[in-house]
Amino acid sequence: MNKDNAEGLRKCLETLANQEECRLCECFDILVMDGHSRDGSDKVAEEFSKRYGCIKLVKQAVKGGVGPARAEVVKYAMENGYQYIIWGDSENIYTPKYVNSLIECVDDDHEVFSGFTKVKHTSIWSRIFFWYHAYHMLFSYVRERHAPGNNKLTKTTVFNKAMYPPSARSDDFYFSILALKRGVKFRHCPNAEVMVTMPSSFEEIKAWQRSRVKGLVEGAYMTGMGFPPDLPPWAAFTLLPLAIITLIVVAVTTSLPVSVIPYSLLGVIALAIVWLIAKLEDLATKAYSEPRRFQGILGFLGMYLHALFTTYYSLKYLVRMRNERKELKARLENVLRRFGFNPSLARLKH
Secondary structure (H helix, E strand, O other): OOOOOOOHHHHHHHHHOOOOOOOOOOOOEEEEEOOOOHHHHHHHHHHHHHHHEEHHHEEOOOOOOOOHHHHHHHHHHHHOOOOOEEEEOOEEEOOOOOHHHHHHOOOOOOOEEEEEEEEEEOHHHHHHHHOOOOOOHHHHHHHHHOOOOOOOEHHHHHOOOOOOOOOOOOOOHHHHHHHHHOOOOOOEEEEEEEEEOOOOOHHHHHHHHHHHHHHHHHHHHHHOOOOOOOOHHHHHHHHHHHHHHHHHHHHOOOEEEHHHHHHHHHHHHHHHHHHHHHHHHHHHHHEEOOOOOOOHHHHHHHHHHHHHHHHHHHHHHHOOOOOHHHHHHHHHHHHHHOOOOOHHHOOOOO
């Protein structure tokens, strides 16, 4: 997937051209799905295509973000007889055995396979939000149910069960939910490592969060879920400071034995926070290019900011796009039928 990232695309294709064991054009081909870039990305893709005939450039037929592009990629893969799709972004830098490691990880019992994500240090913001792209590696519960959209292999047969909704962003989040409901199993492949980047300024962070959550709301209305399913837990997380302050006030203004209850709850919250910070600290040592001490604390701060962004923008777009629900459902219908897929594959109910 690429849009206006010519420099990143060049580096990405170079690392894919240098894959070992499973070699380009012998073991795998590359499709650059471009969102009508204006920065010369097409020239980069064409340059590599002249050197490697198995690299093809396609400008996505339906504008409107990653969701429609994924449907077009799936159609291309299925029509041309590909067994697997390895999804990635042009910002990715692949280790020499990435493709081979993912393919070797494939088994008969699973249909979606996630790789190991490492986040490149670019700024304080990448330190704060590093966990986002590596979230599936933070908890086993998550990696058994989700694979990030920029670092995964899917068997093409899985798209007979579930399909990406054509939302602008967050399409892979809904794909995981739909796939799970239809019995698809996920597997993590720790030997397949890729380096990714995060936005490097607050304005870029805000723009990313805004577009991410807008895609979440679009997907919720398209699939018939009504609201983003991760909104309640993130919204609850935003209330954590209020809950702590309330418990402290109750604890100091009441006497025994009543005060034991708020003190006990404060102890439980404190232990949970320490546990999560420790998990984030450990994750940083594995999934961040330049980890430092106490990065777990920064990661926890990033999670709280993420919760605030998710809550605020979800409520904003749920209200703003409420009257667009019919149009969004119609968009899902039209886009998926255009590429030959039954719209029910991207709905909560068949």
